[in-house]
Each structure stands twice: as structure tokens, then as C-alpha cells.
Amino acid sequence: MRLLQALFFPPEQPGGVSSMIPYLQERFTSPRWEMELFSLPKRIRNKGKEEIKFHTFDWTQYGESPVVQKYIQTYRDYLWWTRLRIHKPFDLIHAHHPIAGLAMRSVFPDTPLIQTLHSSYERELILNGKIAEGGPEHQFLVSMYRELEYCTDQLMTVSKSFRGYMAPYVDRHEDIRVLPNGYDERRFKPIPHENEVAQLITVCRLVPAKGLDVLLRACAELKKQGVEYVLHIIGDGPIRPELEKMAQQLGIYNETIFYGYTLHPEEFMPFFDIFVLPSRAEAFGSVFAEAALSCLALVGTEVGGIAEQIENGVNGLLVPPNDPVALAEALAGVIADPMYRYELARSACERAKANYSLSRAVHELKKMYLEYANK
CATH class of the missing domain: 3.40.50.2000 (Glycogen Phosphorylase B;)
Structure with missing residues (x-):
């Protein structure tokens, strides 16, 4: 099975994703499994030009916000980079950032897509004093949860607490799987x-x-x-x-x-x-x-x-x-x-x-990958 792990930051960046995803590759190196990592380099800025539309809400109502404009442009850039760099097919894609997941669904609409949400971007921005709670940026970012639910075959997160946090923003929070990160x-x-x-x-x-x-x-x-x-x-x-x-x-x-x-x-x-x-x-x-x-x-x-x-x-x-x-x-x-x-x-x-062993996480992921790739 050919797998793609779609990240936002390169895997050497600090954070929960880098603590697990790069270490998965050797566990998926066998005649049965083949895994590649993909991310957006920092040098790629303002390359994407295509029009952006979502299925579940109209983002342009928040479009005057510089934060929203930056998010949309980054999505355009990720789309541009994905179309430029990925030409061979994959059996399944596992995305680890909303932008990565939406871009992969757009470019590869027929490939099974699993999306893990590792953190709450809007909550961090509010706590860090960058946006106001209830403001246009906040409304835009929480609207992304329902869009991701619509676009992905399986929505996942890393804790029961975070699944509960997302409940008001999706239609079927009970379908969100919880899989904490694993550590080698x-x-x-x-x-x-x-x-x-x-x-x-x-x-x-x-x-x-x-x-x-x-x-x-x-x-x-x-x-x-x-x-x-x-x-x-x-x-x-x-x-x-x-x-x-x-x-x-x-x-x-x-x-x-x-x-x-x-x-x-x-x-x-x-x-x-x-x-x-x-x-x-x-x-x-x-x-x-x-x-x-x-x-x-x-x-x-x-x-x-x-x-x-x-x-x-x-x-x-x-x-x-x-x-x-x-x-x-x-x-x-x-x-x-x-x-x-x-x-x-x-x-x-x-x-x-x-x-939180990596072996446990790998076992759970393999079961899930086979489940969706065989559908």
C-alpha cells in the first residue's frame, strides 16, 4: 500500500506532529507498505492563484481579515505546490493539518483521506492575543471543522478533550476517532x-x-x-x-x-x-x-x-x-x-x-489504513 503523510510544516519543526510522523516511516518500510512525507517549504509564498470555494460555508464573508486572507493564500500555495510536486497516485492519504487535508481532497478527490487535527489554531490565536473570541477570524477557523468533516473519509484527533471541543462545530462528533500520538x-x-x-x-x-x-x-x-x-x-x-x-x-x-x-x-x-x-x-x-x-x-x-x-x-x-x-x-x-x-x-x-508507544500507534494506524483502502 502506498501511503502519503501530508504535513504542513516540514517534519523537523517542533510540535506534536514532528514527535511521531517522521518515526513512522521505518515502521512502514516493508514489501506491503510504502510511505512518503509531504509538506510545504517555507520558501513557497504567494504562488497559488486559483479561486477558493468551500462546500459548507462562504469564506468571503470573513475575507477582509488579514488573518483569513493569509490562511486562504497559504491554502492556494499548498494547492499549487501539491499539483507541481505530486504526480504518482497513492492508495491513501493521511493529512495532519487542515490546509493539507483540504488541498489533498481537492487534488486527489478519489483517494481515501484521513485527517488528524493535532491542535486548535483559533484557540491558540485567542490565548496569544492575536484574534478576538467570536470575531471574524474565530468564526472562519471554527467553520473549517465542518468543512473538514465534509471533505474527509475519517476525521481524527489526539484526545477526547479535543473531540469534545469540536462537538459544536461538526455534525457528527461521535464519529471522530481519538488516537494519541505515539513515541519511539x-x-x-x-x-x-x-x-x-x-x-x-x-x-x-x-x-x-x-x-x-x-x-x-x-x-x-x-x-x-x-x-x-x-x-x-x-x-x-x-x-x-x-x-x-x-x-x-x-x-x-x-x-x-x-x-x-x-x-x-x-x-x-x-x-x-x-x-x-x-x-x-x-x-x-x-x-x-x-x-x-x-x-x-x-x-x-x-x-x-x-x-x-x-x-x-x-x-x-x-x-x-x-x-x-x-x-x-x-x-x-x-x-x-x-x-x-x-x-x-x-x-x-x-x-x-x-x-503512548509508537508500536501501539502504528498498530492502530495500520488497521485503519487497511479499512479505508479496501472500501
């Missing part, structure tokens, strides 16, 4: 170690949706209480200068290290003790699974897919979003008790291996 265990090599001072690590794009302002305030509270720690922030983004200034103002700059973007943080994640990320929203939260497989204690917020990964007090700790005091209390507890921290980390690792 060989990438993660937990290392026994003893850090005299607890080492906290977070890995994310530096945007308001990730709640790093809450984390810095929580760390300031820890310092006020005399709790020793070092916070390592891996990632880059538009609010990095603001966060660095905030760390200085809170008096925790000496305890905080900003690394910038790193391609493979899992290579040195095992040397830390506690993974913490107080996100304001997460469809799944791939980095929690990666931290668990690195055998770190987990501290996260009760939102989206994070709350599906962590059972509070069993394999990590959950706190309300936007609550630096509660976050500081949770962190203080795992910092003060290394044995408790170890038990949380061990439970997190065991659960992640059981629920």
Missing part, C-alpha cells in the same frame, strides 16, 4: 542521577498560551519560601524578551536559564528532575508524554489532553490554570520529597510506555 521509546534514555538542587525543565514555544508567566510567578514564590531550584526554559518565541525581563523583575533571573530553540530536547531531558508546563490550553500536550518517557516527574494544568495524561497524585500533579500559588505549592511538594518525586516519575514513565 528508543529516543528516550532515562539516566539515574542525583541533583543536589532540583532541576525544573519546561519545553515549549514561548507564547502566552503556554502560561510561562504563571510559571515564573510560581518560581518567585518558591524563592520567597526559601526553596532551592533551577528553572531551564527550552524553546523560543515572540515573548522571550518579555519573559526574561519578568524573571529579572521577580528576582529569579539567576535561577532561570533561557536556552532558545533546541531540535532534540529529549537527548538531555533525562538529566533534569521535574517537567512543568502550566499551559492555558493543550489539545494533547506531546511534551508531557516525552517528559514521562524521560522519567521525569510531571506538573501540569487541568486542561485538555494534559488532564488525560496525568492522574493527579499518581503519575504527576495537576493544578488549575492561571494559579501561580497552586503551582508553587505543587512544585514545592515534589522538590522537598525526592522519593515522592521518583515514584511520580516512575509511574509516569510506565503509563506513557503503555499508552
